[in-house]
Amino acid sequence: MLVKRKKLDKLYFFDNHKNMFNFKTCKKDNCNAFVTLDSDYCYRHSENKNELLIKMNNLLRNEELIRDITFSHAEFENLSTEQRNFSSSNFSFCTFRNINFSGSRIATCFFDFCLFDNCIFSDTDIRYSVFSGSKILNSNFSNSLLIHNNFSGIDAWFCDFSCCDLYFTTFCNSCLRDVNFEDCNLKKADFRETEQRRLNFKYSNYEDASK
């Protein structure tokens, strides 16, 4: 395995920076989305969307710790969020284009039903996070620790998961095309009901995964 062993201080991060975003739901009728940045509405139903988006972009650019934040249905482009710590945040239904997350630590974050286009997740440490239902295009997750994550129902095209530890990560009901899983730990990984085209499992323990 070529996965880099992470330093001990990361253990501190994962055990001490897990809270949870606000569970208050949007005031708009028939909307069950969680409210965004201490507002009474979700981002989609907020009146000051531009203001909120600028605030969130600044947070992503400048803050090292992104914690307990809900920001769904937004679009982010051309950002460098390297070496950041994302914890207990909800970015469901967001679009991320040309975002560099490399070297970041992501714990208990919800990126479900997102679009990731040309994003870099290499050398990241992602745990207990949800990418379910997302479309992931031309993205690189290589050399990462991706343990206990939920990738069920994703559409992944031209992605690189090489040299990743995917322990207990699920890909059920996913559509995987031109995805590289070379030299990965697939112990307890789950590939049931996946549509697979041109995948590479060279040097990986695919026999240890559910399929």
Added chain:
Amino acid sequence: MRIYQHFSVVGFCNTYVVGSKKGGEAILIDPGHVDNELISIIERNNYTISSILLTHRHQSHTKGVGTLLKLYKPTIYAYTSKVYDFEITEIKNDTKIVCGGLDVDIIHLPGHSVDSLVFKIGHALFTGDTLMASRVGSTPGFVERSLLIKIIKKKLLNLDDNLLVFPGHGAPTKIKNEILFNPELTEESASPWLRNQIKLERHNRF
């Protein structure tokens, strides 16, 4: 409300500490194993464990109770009266209790074991081994499996689809994701309305 997740290396079970932002009384769900990291989560946040909720009595979810009783004086809630020799407050039906200042809805879902419970606290569901990301709990036979799937559909998939699901093993998920992508629950379970909503949502974006 704050939720702290701890992975127990003994039994590979997820343990959750749920408390308020200010510290004080907290709930501990499924203490599979107590180690320094779990104690550090409790103490650093100024929590006192006032209640322990057990999703079921399997060893990987209960073995830490003994250690916790030496440190705190919690009330233990479970469906069954026998978890080792501990004094248990039994919960026999779907009900609501207040623990650590938080309202806890308790849902009885037999199948994985006869005593399986699911706890709903705010917008979080703690499902133990009943429902996990893309799988349902193991069962001793086909009859129990059929019963489990039927009861999950009846009692959990009808809840708000934006509820977060924190299982006893593996990654978290949401009810919506399980309706759509759990191979053991899909096909007939997803309502046409929800499938259309998701399709529309994706169509609008791409």
